[in-house]
Amino acid sequence: MTPAIPLVLLGLVDAAFSGFRAYAGSDARIRRQRATARAALRGLAVGAFLLLAPTLTAALLLLTARDQARTYDILIAGGLGYLLPLTVYASTVLLLLAAYFTLPFRAGTLAMVIGLGPLTLLRPLVIAVACLGAVLNGGGTALLVGAIAGAAVLCVEPAVHRRWYRHVR
Template identity: 85%
Template sequence: MTPAIPLVLLGLVDAAFSGFRAYAGSDARIRKQRATIRAALRGLAVGAVLLLAPALAALLLLTTRDAARTYEALTAGGLGYLIPLTVYAAAVLLLLAAYLTLPFRAGTLAIVVGLGPLTLLRPLVVAAACLGAVLTGGGGAALLVGTIAGAAVLGVEPVVHRCWYHHVR
């Protein structure tokens, strides 16, 4: 199985959350469900565009003379890239489930104590994913595509903030 599909799905979900984070705190209204959804969709759109860069890099690498070997390296690297991201995503899902199922105070604590630090750890998780891509046999090709993908997902929030929410303080 190719790891490309789960990686793209994780990248797009992360982009939607990045859009939400770019918007969060910029609106003092109590009922802001539409604005929250709009922010998530903006993040999703920006993420979809930015994630074209690693896809194009992988396609360019696959046009080399030894495309079969490059494909194997990218697949192995993609699996190594996916492992840290899956652990991170599982932790985020667990905290979101706690927020949605626990009483108000406990759910809020789970968000503040859990998701706050996890958000700050995102660049380290991307670095661990790049390391995983190399350690699983992906080599330079997987590291290149992984680094471009990491820069793309980490760039969604600043782009959304700058395009739509920079005027709010």
């Protein structure tokens, strides 16, 4: 199984959420569905562009490798090691979002404040753990691609905020 497709999907979903977070605190209007959708699409676009960096890095590593089959196997193993912590994190986020949308208002808000707030702050740590999983499972080559991917997803929110929402009050 190649972990590339689930990793790209997780990266793109994270980018959409990053676009939403870049906008969320900058506008006090209550009904803002179009603006939040636009912010998520902006995050998705920036994330798709930034995720080209690890994709191109992996492609260059494969094209310049002496033993392409071995390099491919290392990247696959590292990708699986990278995917495991991200899957646990994403599953927790999905569970909390499901609680937010299905539970009564107070309980759903509590799930959002107690769960999603700290999880947002833990994103860099989760990416560091994913990089550790990549290096333990695949080696240094996988760590290079994983670190570039981690940097790419962590740069989406600041890039969207700086480009579109810096002056919004």
